[in-house]
Amino acid sequence: MDMSGAAFPDNVSRALADGKLQYAMTETGPRFIQKRAKAREALPEFDQLRDQARDIKDHVLANLDVYLERYEARVRASGGQVHWAETPDEARAAILGICSKVNARLVTKGKSMISEEIDLNQHLAENGITPVETDLGEYIIQLRNERPSHIIAPAVHLTRDQVEADFRKAHTHLDPNRDLTEIPSLVEEARAVLRQKYLAADVGVTGANFLIAETGTSIIVTNEGNGDLTQNLPRVHIVLASIEKIVPTLEDASTILRILARSATGQDFSNYTTLSTGPRRAGDLDGPDEYHVVILDNGRVNVLGTEFQDMLRCIRCGACLNHCPVYNAIGGHAYGWVYPGPIGAVVTPALIGIENAAHLPNASTFCGRCEEVCPMRIPIPRMLRHWREKEFERHLQPAAMRWGLGLWAWVARRPALYRRATALAARILANQGHGAGRLASVPFASGWTQNRDLPAPQGKTFHQLWKERRR
Amino acid sequence: MPPDAPRVALFVTCLVDLFRPSVGFAAVKLLEDAGCRVEVPEAQTCCGQPAYNSGDKADARALARQVIAAFKGYDYVVAPSGSCGGMIIKHYPELFETGTAEQAAAQELAARTHELVSFLTRVMGVGKVEAQFPARATYHDSCSGLRELGVRDEPRQLLASVAGLSLREMTDSEVCCGFGGTFCVKYPGISDKMLEKKLKHVQATGADTLIAGDLGCLMNMAGKLKRQGSSVKARHVAEVLAGDYLTPPIAEAE
Amino acid sequence: MSARETMFTRIRARLPAGTAAQRAAAVDERLARHARNLVPARGAGDEAHRIGVFTAMMEAVGGTVETLDDVNDVPHAVAAYLRRGNLPAHVRRGVDPLLARLPWHRGGAIEVAEGRAEESDRASVTRAFAGVAESGTIIQISGPENPTTLNFLPEAHIVLLEASQLFGSYEEVWTKLRAAMGEGNMPRTVNMISGPSRTADIEQTIVRPAHGPKNMHVIIVRGS
Numbered sequence: 001m002d003m004s005g006a007a008f009p010d011n012v013s014r015a016l017a018d019g020k021l022q023y024a025m026t027e028t029g030p031r032f033i034q035k036r037a038k039a040r041e042a043l044p045e046f047d048q049l050r051d052q053a054r055d056i057k058d059h060v061l062a063n064l065d066v067y068l069e070r071y072e073a074r075v076r077a078s079g080g081q082v083h084w085a086e087t088p089d090e091a092r093a094a095i096l097g098i099c100s101k102v103n104a105r106l107v108t109k110g111k112s113m114i115s116e117e118i119d120l121n122q123h124l125a126e127n128g129i130t131p132v133e134t135d136l137g138e139y140i141i142q143l144r145n146e147r148p149s150h151i152i153a154p155a156v157h158l159t160r161d162q163v164e165a166d167f168r169k170a171h172t173h174l175d176p177n178r179d180l181t182e183i184p185s186l187v188e189e190a191r192a193v194l195r196q197k198y199l200a201a202d203v204g205v206t207g208a209n210f211l212i213a214e215t216g217t218s219i220i221v222t223n224e225g226n227g228d229l230t231q232n233l234p235r236v237h238i239v240l241a242s243i244e245k246i247v248p249t250l251e252d253a254s255t256i257l258r259i260l261a262r263s264a265t266g267q268d269f270s271n272y273t274t275l276s277t278g279p280r281r282a283g284d285l286d287g288p289d290e291y292h293v294v295i296l297d298n299g300r301v302n303v304l305g306t307e308f309q310d311m312l313r314c315i316r317c318g319a320c321l322n323h324c325p326v327y328n329a330i331g332g333h334a335y336g337w338v339y340p341g342p343i344g345a346v347v348t349p350a351l352i353g354i355e356n357a358a359h360l361p362n363a364s365t366f367c368g369r370c371e372e373v374c375p376m377r378i379p380i381p382r383m384l385r386h387w388r389e390k391e392f393e394r395h396l397q398p399a400a401m402r403w404g405l406g407l408w409a410w411v412a413r414r415p416a417l418y419r420r421a422t423a424l425a426a427r428i429l430a431n432q433g434h435g436a437g438r439l440a441s442v443p444f445a446s447g448w449t450q451n452r453d454l455p456a457p458q459g460k461t462f463h464q465l466w467k468e469r470r471r
Numbered sequence: 472m473p474p475d476a477p478r479v480a481l482f483v484t485c486l487v488d489l490f491r492p493s494v495g496f497a498a499v500k501l502l503e504d505a506g507c508r509v510e511v512p513e514a515q516t517c518c519g520q521p522a523y524n525s526g527d528k529a530d531a532r533a534l535a536r537q538v539i540a541a542f543k544g545y546d547y548v549v550a551p552s553g554s555c556g557g558m559i560i561k562h563y564p565e566l567f568e569t570g571t572a573e574q575a576a577a578q579e580l581a582a583r584t585h586e587l588v589s590f591l592t593r594v595m596g597v598g599k600v601e602a603q604f605p606a607r608a609t610y611h612d613s614c615s616g617l618r619e620l621g622v623r624d625e626p627r628q629l630l631a632s633v634a635g636l637s638l639r640e641m642t643d644s645e646v647c648c649g650f651g652g653t654f655c656v657k658y659p660g661i662s663d664k665m666l667e668k669k670l671k672h673v674q675a676t677g678a679d680t681l682i683a684g685d686l687g688c689l690m691n692m693a694g695k696l697k698r699q700g701s702s703v704k705a706r707h708v709a710e711v712l713a714g715d716y717l718t719p720p721i722a723e724a725e
Numbered sequence: 726m727s728a729r730e731t732m733f734t735r736i737r738a739r740l741p742a743g744t745a746a747q748r749a750a751a752v753d754e755r756l757a758r759h760a761r762n763l764v765p766a767r768g769a770g771d772e773a774h775r776i777g778v779f780t781a782m783m784e785a786v787g788g789t790v791e792t793l794d795d796v797n798d799v800p801h802a803v804a805a806y807l808r809r810g811n812l813p814a815h816v817r818r819g820v821d822p823l824l825a826r827l828p829w830h831r832g833g834a835i836e837v838a839e840g841r842a843e844e845s846d847r848a849s850v851t852r853a854f855a856g857v858a859e860s861g862t863i864i865q866i867s868g869p870e871n872p873t874t875l876n877f878l879p880e881a882h883i884v885l886l887e888a889s890q891l892f893g894s895y896e897e898v899w900t901k902l903r904a905a906m907g908e909g910n911m912p913r914t915v916n917m918i919s920g921p922s923r924t925a926d927i928e929q930t931i932v933r934p935a936h937g938p939k940n941m942h943v944i945i946v947r948g949s
Contacts, residue, residue, distance in 0.1 A: 012658065012660055012661060013660060016660050016661070016664055024928070027928070027929065028929055031929055032929075043765060043767065044765075044766070045763055045765045045766070048763055049762075049763060049765075052762045052763055056762070059755075062740065062748075063740075063748045063751065063752050064736050064740070065733055065736045065737050065740065065745075065748075066745075066748055066749050066752040067752060068733070068736070069733075070752065070753075070756060074909060077909075078910075078911065084727070084728040084729035084732055085728055086728045086731060086732055090728055134936065135926070136924045136926040136927070136935060137924075137926035140926070140927075153925070153926060153929070154926070155926050155927065156929070158927075158928075159928060160927055160928050163927055183927050183928065183930045183932055184932045186927060187924060187927065187932040187935060191934065191935065191936055194936060195936070198936070199844065213752075213756060214756050214759060214909060215909055215910070215911045216911075217911055223922070223923050223924060223925075223935065224922055224923070224924045224935030224936050224937065225877050225922040225934075225935060225936045225937025225938070226935065226936045226937075228873070228876070228877050228916070228937065229877055229878075229936055229937070232873050232874060232877065232914070233874070243732075243736075248752070248755050248756055248759075249755070249756060249759040249760075250759065250895075250899040250902075251759050251760065251761050251762060251896055251899060252762065254762075254894075254895040254896060254899070255762040255763070257895075258765070265925070267786075267919075268782065268859070268860040268861075268919075269860035269861075269862055269917070269919045270919070271786070271918065271919050271920050271921075271922060271923060271937075272916065272917070272918055272919075272922075272937065273862075273916075273917040273919075274914060274915070274916050274917070275911065275914065275915040275916075275917070276913065276914055277911035277912070277913060277914075278911075278913060279913065280867075280913050281867075281868070281912065281913055283868065283869050284867055284868055284869065284872070284913055285819070285840060285841035285869050285872040285874075286841045286842075286867070286872045286873050286874045287867060287873060287913045287914065297732055297735075301732060301735045301736055301739065302735075304736065304739040304740070305739035305740065325646055325647045325649070325665050325668075326661055326665070329661050329664040329665055329668075330661060330664075362654075362657060362658075363654070363657075363658050363661065364651070364654065365614065365647050365649065365650065365651025365652070365654045365665075366524065366614070366651065367614040367618070367646075367647035367651070368614055368615075368618035368619065369614075369618070369646075369647070371618075372618055385523070385524060385526065387526075388524065388525060388526030389526035389528060390526070391526055392525065392526030392527050392528075393526075397525070397526075401525070401653065401657070402525075405521055405522060405525050405527065405530075405653070406527070406530070408517070408521060408522075409517075409519075409521075409522045409527065409530035409533070409534065411516075412485075412516040412517040412519075412534055412537075413516075413530075413533055413534060413537060415513065415514045415515070415516050415537075418516045419513075422485075422488060422489050425489060426489055426490075433724070435724050435725075436724050437719055437722055437723040437724035437725075438694065438697055438722040438723070438724075440698075445656070447655070447656030447657065447659050448655065448656050448659075448694070450659055451659055451662070451663040451666070451695065451698065452663075452666070452691065452694030452695040452697075452698050453693075453694040453695075453697045453698050453722055454690070454694055454722075455490060455491075455690050455693055455694060455721045455722035456490075456722070456724075457489055457490045457491070458490070458491055458492055458493065458718075460492065461488050461489055461492065462483050462487055462488040462492035462495040462496075462511075463483070463488060463511070463513070465492050465496070466492075466495070466511050
């Protein structure tokens, strides 16, 4: 996958022509949408909770330094260790260091978008440590050497037969004649294979949906139970999280948790919401001996205090993806990096630079559905527009478009000239329509006419006709 | 017109002006029927949204200033477009620094600007129209009108009063048609895919007429319908409410 | 400068200057007060209401619920559940005092082993720290009384939930937790479990189980 947005047009063409992807995406979007709508309807307080959740996160961001300090103190008081990482390199090094210290050979992983951001798996593998994804969707794409195509449903772009093919290729120790035509049989197989990994792992790495400052707690949210087996069975539990995951108290976490699963999958609460604090206690019969939290910046501090700050409220629910007609048309991989969909188009330029992701904020109609459903009320279209402003300032847009729009504005600022130019254009284009009322091709307008006709003007402008009729 | 009839300035919109003046005349008729005195300020050209959405705030501001000046003094400003309406109402104030006179002027304009159908119903209290328009229709909710201005029930309410018109809702009426201003020419493949989905839903209703409140959306959808060889006719809601079934549908000739 | 120092310096540079002291005070005040935000009305009501809401939600996701009036009937109920599910008459539990006190002989030939979950355990019994009606959720606390592995490794997870500890909302759980552990203290793990394990990662088709238990059976005991 190309790191930069420059490959976007190619990605898009491929995605639009990919029959399997199109089938998968057509089935998925409506389902997520309906489920969320149903969950929202069933909870009268839903929208008020969104407002409160937004306020909680804004308060945290306005006091992030203090909250991070309080959080770190509580982690250490409960026997855990905190590692600070400004860059992906530092985060990888910290994690590798922890693993090497315990001579880890096998690392199980709960779902973590941050680990994708820092390319953790590759780094571990290069250093002789085998990482195994345990979330079923993540496991499947690990087999395919792909990135996740959706924030919470990593394999949403695949069909059942593709998964069957992947399992047959990877699980060569199993009977080749086994029947995998039904989806439950695939899940059963994954369960059995991964069971062994859980029990054998030396280190478990999870992400964190939230970090609670009051108690030094990390929260993970899953339906499968994979995160719990990952963080409970090995000797070492590493939490990898970014700085904006902090929430103040257990009560504040509860407020946001109430809208997370409902926005993501339409569940009132995900099956397993787990709060972890420190290593096992004296007397515990299970749990890790060591608990580490690696806290990552990777460009987020630079967003604080800017017009982009609101993006740091994101709780990675994926609702914006599910409701986005662009995402539903092209799938997640087309976005070219870790975070797809509307939030991906906002976050990616912040983390890898707008010059490397220039297309993403432009591939939007500003329909506003994302903002409408975002539980944290992030004004995504506004953020995208801000990125377009940055691109304009830095001349990153195609010259022809900038020139064309600039000319349009120049003429529009001169009403008398505009009146004459539009009257001329109306007449010419109306004639070009040759009485059919539409044009199949227009010079300089192939972007329009390659897929649709251009309705012909009626022949005179409104202003011309208005003047005539009012005489 | 009685002396206390509200003075309404029509914001024509650049698309209506260039491509389909009949929408503007239908809007004038509806406004006059509702008891308004309609004027059309000459110094209007474009609301500036193309510049704004391309990140060119300077040009957007310049055009906003032009609009603010041209529409001073009217009781109301009405646009047959949720998109242009949204630009003036929601975004003009954002173009200027908080606390400045310019922002105050933008807010003042925004406060008296309306999209056409919501103006008729919410401000002028119009509950029905005296129009005939025989058609089996379906209605597309343009994104700006819907999400920026909350226009959803009003067009349906008025269309229900049009004699001879039956309205059937399409699946996903509120999903974007793929126009998005320059989006449809910058990313024609994605736009086309969105259009295909939209038109499938339109055709599934069995409607012979597609209605919407924004000409950009309508030109996008009509252009594709014609390319597909479809007989579905595309009309602006103003034209239907004004009973103008004589003007050829969008992208069709006499 | 360490990464920690540079990160904090950079963060502070982006926050309003000269406000460090009052911001610290505001944060500490919020943490100390840990005030409740809006609590949905759904779980609020008398015991019968809470049991009703809890049961409906747990059953909707494939869990099963039964209600007893006498805690001494629990072993019999456990044994019956295992028989219904064609599971061997063997369960693993922790050293939870309530579970230990139960008349297990009333469960017939049921074997009750103590400790953390073993690979071969097919059923576990835990006693919930609390339940939450608003989402049909069980709360389990780590420790020797109810080791966390009992919640995840066996294919059947049987939970004893006292009705008096079945609260309407999560906030009431935190109140109880703080009273039990002291302000700011937590056990290693608090599990909030709302049904049997599941996944929808292949073609959005829900399949049970994924990696956790296939079945979850909650025994609510009233009047305890």
